[in-house]
Amino acid sequence: MSLPIDSSSQQSAGGQTTVHHRSVELECSWVVPLRDSGARPPLFCACAGDGDGAAYSDLAAALPSDQPVYSFGLPALSGREQFPSVEQIAEKYVRKLRKIQKRGPYYLCGYSFGGLVVYEMALRLMEEGEQIGLLALLDTEHPSYSQTLPSAQRTDYYHTYLFHRLRKYGRNVIHGRIDQIVYDLFVLCRARCKKVAFRVFRAASRGLGWRIPSAFSSNELVLLAAWQAYRPPRYEGRLVLFNAAGRAPEYKADSTLGWKTCATGAIEVHVTPGDHHNLLRPPHARDFGERLTPHLGATVQPDGSDRGVGP
Known part of the structure; x- marks a missing residue:
């Protein structure tokens, strides 16, 4: 497997190869490189409910040191000219993602509102013929969760x-x-x-x-308005859900939080410590990072071979 990223490799004195991704033009309000070097395919994280791309900082620190992490944020949204939909945000993010990583497989995760965005991003990337290595939704319920129930x-x-x-x-x-x-x-x-x-x-x-x-x-x-307006299309790939253990009891009826109604492929559900607000914060961030790591891309060696864990 070759690493589908614009990058250059440099071997340290200890023999370990580090991949430094080619510098690309990133708008700070849109893309936050939490870690822009490492030998694994990058993990792309979509904005949370307030548009803050820094919400994944503690998670990035908890992941292996060779795991690049890019977080997508949003500038302040106000005024009559800016009413983005989930689809519009996903389209913007896909364009920026492909400046960083030209080809798949892509590893995507989204917390809360960001889960809707990466879901839509995965659909668009698959329509373009790309592979999705990971689509992870972090404590994100289907926008019409209660309506999906019998x-x-x-x-x-x-x-x-x-x-x-x-x-x-x-x-x-x-x-x-x-x-x-x-x-x-x-x-x-x-x-x-x-x-x-x-x-x-x-x-x-x-x-x-x-x-x-x-x-x-x-x-x-x-973003709440965008959330309420979004109707998730059918997704046939693998979906990984990380649900907070501290979710309100009314969500216990369906462990997939409504996603089984539109995700027709395999759905893997994990329950993680914490509640919706502190899932990605200490002390839970380290535990969550350990649970997420096995789903990430494998380390790529200079000869193009894989080493380590991966889906």
Whole structure:
């Protein structure tokens, strides 16, 4: 197997070969090279729900030292001219990915919203005749998860969701945590109001050319709208899911988090320590890195042969 990356090799005094990828023009707001050298095919990570490409920094540090890692981010999204869809973001990322790695197989992972993006990237790369070495979704549920459930399970989902939330607030009432109750209500109302205001201003920007005020626009809201609008097409390749153990109980009904409805190939599910917010942060990042490593590309030697683990 040859390494399909624009690179040059240099042998150290100890005999180990390090691959230094050719310098390419990268926009800092779009591509963050967390590690741009190493003897393995690079791992490409798509932005999380806030568009931050640095969300994978701790994960990159936990991976083998010869594993290149590139993270795709997003610039600040606001104003009437920028309402990207998952498809548009994936198209942009694929163009930038192919400047770094000309040919497959490609190794892709996406946390939260980024899972949708790498799913769409894999589809586009396969349409172009490329191979996908890894498509990993990190705690990403299908955008229409509850709707993918059979009717009985869907009813259980909503009952469990309601019971779990009421129990959480009930504990605060029992323990007299009035300040926490007020804070939770404030956060909930503020988030709801911002979402409604964003939808109103977005409609106005499209119809009347108004600009969305910065107070009612953020990467989270823009990407949430993209999330809700995305309908994942059929994917016939292998899909690897890493689900946080601390997910809310209403998601226990389907270990694939809804992806079995559109991913028709093999689906491999792993449950990892942590919850949705700290899955990629210490101390869980190191454990997650160890679980992810066996799925990454093999080390490539100067003669083009493989060494080490790989899918």
